[in-house]
Amino acid sequence: TSSHTRVGILNNPSSKIKEDNTAIARGILAAFLTQNNSNLKSFLSKLSKEETAKSLAAGTKIVKFLIPGMDADTFEKKYNTLGLDLIKTHQMFCQEVLKLLPGQMAVISNGR
Numbered sequence: 001t002s003s004h005t006r007v008g009i010l011n012n013p014s015s016k017i018k019e020d021n022t023a024i025a026r027g028i029l030a031a032f033l034t035q036n037n038s039n040l041k042s043f044l045s046k047l048s049k050e051e052t053a054k055s056l057a058a059g060t061k062i063v064k065f066l067i068p069g070m071d072a073d074t075f076e077k078k079y080n081t082l083g084l085d086l087i088k089t090h091q092m093f094c095q096e097v098l099k100l101l102p103g104q105m106a107v108i109s110n111g112r
Contacts, residue, residue, distance in 0.1 A: 008032075011087045012094035014103025018084070023056045025087055027065075030079040039070045 009032065011025045024047055031043050046052060046065050056062060062079060066072050094100045098108070 010094055011090040012100055012103060012105070013087065013091055017087050017091065022084060022087055023062055024053060026079055026082050027062045029086065030075055030082055031070075034074045034078050035070055039067060042067045043070060 009028055011022075011029075013022070013025070015021060027047055028044065031040050031047075035043065043066070046067060052065055055064075063072065063076055066075065091102075094104075094106075095102065098106065100106055
C-alpha cells in the first residue's frame, strides 16, 4: 500500500494444491504478511522471474532468494507455518465468487 496504490494477491491455481507446487504462492503470501513495502516490492520482482521459478522447482530453498533488509527469521517462520488452506480459500473465492476458471488471471480494481 502507498498513498496512491494498494496491491493484493489472490491465488487461483490450475493444478492440485501441494507443498511442492506452491513455493512461490506461499513466498508471496509470507512476504505480504511480514515485510515492509520496499522489501516486498524487490522480493516480488525477484520471485516473478522465470529462473527463480525453475530453481525453486528444482529444490532450491526460498530463503536463498531473500533480499538484504528483509526480516529473514520472521519471513521463514511464516513461510514454514503457512498452510495450504489459505491458498485453497483463495482458489475457492476466485472460482465461486469471481467466476474465474482454474488458473485464469484477472485484475480487480476498487478505486477510492
